[in-house]
Amino acid sequence: MKRGLYRKLAWIGIGKNRRLYTPYILTCTGMVMMYYIVLFLSKSPLLDQMSGGGTISGMLGFGSWVIAVFALIFLFYTNSFLVRRRKKEFGLYNILGMGKRSIAGILCWETLMIAGIAFLTGSVSGIALSKLAELGLVNIIHGQVNYSVSVSFGALAQTFLMFAGIFLLIFLNTLRQIHASSPMALLRSENSGEKPPKANWIPGISGVLLLAAAYYLAVTIKDPVTAFVMFFAAVLMVIAGTYLLFIAGSVVFCRALQKNKNYYYKPNHFVSVSSMVYRMRRNGAGLASICILGTMVLVMISSTACLYIGAEDSLRTRYPREITADICLNDTAHMRSENIDHLRAVITETAKKNGTGQINVMDYRTASCVGILKEGRLKTDISAVTDFDAKTYGDICRVYMVPLEDYNRMTGTNEILDRDQVLLYSYRMEYESDSFAVEGGNTYKIKRIVDQFQLSGNPAMDMLPSVFVVLPDLEEGIKPLQAIEDSDGDNTLFLHWFYGFDTGIEDQKQQEVSEKIHEQIRSLSMDGRNGIYSYSCESAAANRGDFYGTFGGLFFLGLLLSLVFIAAAVLIIYYKQISEGYEDQSRFEIMQKVGMTKKDIRKSINSQLLTVFFLPLVMAGIHLAFAFPMVRKLLMLFNLVNLKLFILVTLISFFVFALCYALVYRITSNAYYNIVSGVKEDLRV
Secondary structure, three states: OHHHHHHHHHHHHHHHOHHHHHHHHHHHHHHHHHHHHHHHHHOOHHHHOOOOHHHHHHHHHHHHHHHHHHHHHHHHHHHHHHHHHHHHHHHHHHHOOOOHHHHHHHHHHHHHHHHHHHHHHHHHHHHHHHHHHHHHHHHHOOOOOOOOOOOOHHHHHHHHHHHHHHHHHHHHHHHHHHHOOOHHHHHOHHHOOOOOOOOOHHHHHHHHHHHHHHHHHHHHOOOHHHHHHHHHHHHHHHHHHHHHHHHHHHHHHHHHHHHOHHHHOOHHHHHHHHHHHHHHHHHHHHHHHHHHHHHHHHHHHHHHHHHHHOHHHHHHHHOOOOEEEEEEEOOHHHHOHHHHHHHHHHHHHHHHHOOOOOEEEEEEEEEEEEEEEEOOEEEOOHHHHHOOOHHHHOOEEEEEEEEHHHHHHHHOOOOOOOOOEEEEEEEOOOOOOOEEEEOOOOEEEEEEEOOOOOOOHHHHHOOOOEEEEEEOOHHHHOHHHOOOEOOOOOEOOEEEEEEEEEOOOOHHHHHHHHHHHHHHHHHHHHHOOOOEEEEEEEEHHHHHHHHHHHHHHHHHHHHHHHHHHHHHHHHHHHHHHHHHHHHHHHHHHHHHHOOOOHHHHHHHHHHHHHHHOOHHHHHHHHHHHHHHHHHHHHHHOOOOOOHHHHHHHHHHHHHHHHHHHHHHHHHHHHHHHHHHHOOOOOOOO
16 A cells, blocks of 8 residues: 555655656656667677777777766756655655655655656657767768668667666665755755855856966967867866856855946846846856756767868868878888889889879878977987977977978979078978987078978878978988897887879779779788888778768767757756746745736846857857857867868857857746746646
């Protein structure tokens, strides 16, 4: 009998509080659905048949863990609204003679009902939409469409276990709160924290300083590698600074409004400001959460969309020619013109035999090494390169030394350099010195910083920034580097010859020509007379699928996670409005008795919401603006250098997000108005 009573009371409690529980159940359902879909896609056999499918599967697997962790944190957060609202009801049960164990029975049934509804509807929705999501993913990555429908029972089982664990933890946390509170404390829970908070400048100033430091990092970092190293530190600083600023700063803000007599002593401002000042410390955390979620969505969508739209540009940066041969040679003797002419002739003849010509030819030799480049001096000491700190890391780069003869041939110029002069081009970094020197070698004056250089794919593939130095005599210039060895006794100087060209033929034929050239170079390397140490021959066409698969997968995952974060922000906003509506209901009832009209209530609500509601959006926009330089440098690691595209995508993302935010404001303000004005009946027990 008791068990039936607990089940009935649990169902009645959910029904009577459906204004609170319906969004919560929908959110749980959405989390289950999204988690299953991501797991289903990560295990999809269709990805195994696609180019780049393994990479996408790994990214989606990582995304499933992100959703799981976020679901745990967020459902705990939103459940706190429900518990706070229901504590008065549980306190009443306790006073009427129901023990804490009986209340635990009701909570157990509520948890089972919500979990059952969420898993059942979420699984059904996930199964129904998983094929649509799969088709969307395949379309994004330019794969082959398969219309067969399947269900992943492994993904279903993993989803059930994951969310069963989450709901169990939520249930235990609720029991802890109920058990630790007396009946009177439960009855008065809605009025707890009603003392006006004091303005505390220390957390507010700390928040400003943290944000200022994060902004400074974002706008002063000059190279992509340092941006990558410092990105997560900057993110943590922004999160901590935002919470401190909103929690402490919002109290100071409301106090300042109270001191402004011309603003405060007006009917539409007096009630709203006096209500806000009592709860701004608590709601500051909610506003900060909305701001952080909004910033995450904006950064994620703008960056992944930009990567996907600019995938072809990134592909051609990584593979500047349709076919590129990279041959690493044993010594400087094999770098001389006679040997290079022979290698070039073999590649040219192979291309002709396979029915293609050569246009936009790229042809040059380099000697490259890694070192610390500071104030124009390259330090190649191995211990200094490997034992670095975060500050030194920004000075590490790869230096490519190119003979003047090859530079003039590529550019069609007739540059003349003295023995102590060089030309210089920097990639992903700013070169600020007027000289260049190798430690232990000659010091060169920089005759000119060139604006463009025909890069091979290696600098684009390398995370390190690069410097190209055009030397009048390559053999003379690299002598100090030839004796340097690493800890294994291998020379750290690499001698390369790059040869690439476009064909103008279809992708399949390009791949065939590339494979034939690769076979010819392999034959030459086995001969041994050409001094070939290692080699590769790459085709842009052969790697196009991997590029679109990787960037398309990132974009798709960004879309899914953005939907999850947007739903979370909307739910926080909704519960914020509902909980504040119930708290302010008695105040507005009193004000209506002394003459406040419905129109005055609407004005007061608009004043309150407009005062604080758009602060997270404004702050998210500021975060995005300061994050822009750092995110741009991170995109450069993916070979995306189209600044105009990134600016346009970022602006469109913010504009669309702002429209959605305004729509949410409109809907939730109506919910708040309906509660405080008595337009709809309160659904509480």
